Amino acid sequence: MTAETFLQIDLPALLAALFACIACALVGNFLVLRRQSLLGDAISHAVLPGIVGGFLIAGSRSTLPVMAGALAAAVLAGVLIEGVRRLGRLENGAAMGVVFTVMFAGGVVLMEQAAARAVDLDADCVLYGQLEDILWLAPTGWASLADPAVWAELPHEVTVLGAVALLCGLVVLLFYKELKITAFDPALATTLGIPAGLFHYGLVVLVAVAAIASFATARLLTDRLPVQLGLSVGIGAVTALSGYGFAAFGPQLLGGANSLSAAGMIAVMAGILLTAAILFAPQHGIIGRRRSRARYRSETV
């Protein structure tokens, strides 16, 4: 592997995965605290009709209309879930399940209709994301990175994801206190004059933005919002790097010729880290807890 192929093929995909994981990790923490981990999953399914709709209206796969459609669908999904839950007096999980499956089904029908008009919209790329398709043709070697013109040609997926990660970081930094209080105790937040409802919808929009931005590259990443669980951004970065690394280079090390799905591999790496955390975390891990219990028992005896 030369520096050129790394810079042209692997680096942009790596950066995209990295930014997506960081953005999702940042908002994911608050979803886990609010016991709404599955909102990310629901939204990432529910944006399908928006994406296809944006695509049909614009007639091309350009980023802006597709993103706008997706964002509209995500906000609609958030409002619908809340509406069905409140007006219909259904539990949260059922409300989510109803809204996202019906919207996804609508998207599938739209997509089939669109495919009938022989336009180029691939179900696979919506379902799994195509992290590997992001190419950065400008750099020719490490030295060329010094040239600003090369950076100007950075694939827009990477730029958008970077901006979204930055936005998530800024929102979390600025509103950390408010987000924390509304997550742990919305009633207290309301009495303190913090608009809990506003923060709820703000978070929904932020999740939607993170999910959609990642969507273009790797929908699976949005599914794993909850996997972050407080270990968060650092872990997110590690999963992105190691997952991509294993997917792209692992098979070659083992003698295979083709690389594996990077998005899928990143999710698997997150799972491995989660398992490790469950087992070995010093305070709340299973092994740590068992050991401290044993110590306690021997001391009391």
Next chain:
Amino acid sequence: VNGDALAVLTLSAGYNTAVVVVGTACLGIAAGTIGTFLLLRRRALVSDALSHSTLPGIALAFLIATWLGFEGRSLPVLLTGALASGVLGVLAIQAIARYTRLSEDAAIGAVLSVFFGAGVVLLSHIQTLETGNQAGLKTFILGQTAAMNRGEATAIGALALAAVAACALLFKEFRLVGFDPDFARGQGWPVGTIDLILMGLVTLVTVIGLQTVGLILIIALLIVPPAAARFWTERLVTMAVIAAVIGGLSGWLGASLSALFPRLPAGAVIVLVAGGLFLVSFLFAPARGVIATALRAFRLQLALAEQVALRGWLRGRRPTGALGRWLSVRGLARDGVLTPAGRSAAQAAERNARLWERFLIDYPALVPGQAHWGLDPIDRVLPRDLVRDLESRLDEVTP
């Protein structure tokens, strides 16, 4: 098209179509029945994780079967794999929720994404294989209803029967665990085993439904019909029956529509029909529908406002505006004076309110939960001797 539509709906449009329509209707019935108890147990989204976690099993079963020299795409092999990894996913959720500090929704999200990710990795590996018969594995994600043959339809029919029978046999257990698992545990019921049986039934429906509507949309068949049925009734038996009917209807209509029009994928159309039925129930169901609920609330408000206005009038406060006009429409007042009917209604309201007041002061522990106290006629809610007792003490001053 009209003649065709009738033919498809009445199963006389050819053998294959009839098989598909009946098969999907049976699937809808099974999913609706079992989904009712899943919803009651507040585990609707476990089906989400479950169906996603079947994917690595399907891919692994294909790989292993091919490696051993069998036909990798045979349905029993793939469904066995799906069943195994689906069960593993459910067990993983239960273990994570029980032994760690993560809540159940986080456990569901984690299992869902990790298993589905593993499935996608395996699929991407399978696609690079040289066996050449891997096409079709992906139909499990979005389903392929039209491919259903008679054997599969019979199997689904048998499953629907078994699901309904199991729910009827275990109705008491499912209801108990669904409404109050802690109480059930306290009474000595094996809550874990009952949960496991329920999840086993859900897994069975999911795996059978994979081929038909796909792993993402089978979730809808388990969640949407029961959620729609919830609006029609407050009773669990009725809810299960209505959910089965809605599920069956969605399968029937969806498969028929998909057979009639080109490029309408059956799995998605079935879900859209279910979604339409959900919307109708959500809005128009008389028991818990949004419009009926709003109407009831409005009627209650109006009755309360009317009584307050009439009582105020007795004390010389004449209501103005819309409320005043409403009282003349009702014939209780005319030209700014109470009619005889209005006067007696006002006196009845006054007596009722004061009796309720006395009751709330004297017997605060006895206040009935169902009645709108202060508004419902007290003679109809409380026993006669109690009302007489209250009447005798109406003018007492509370110390």
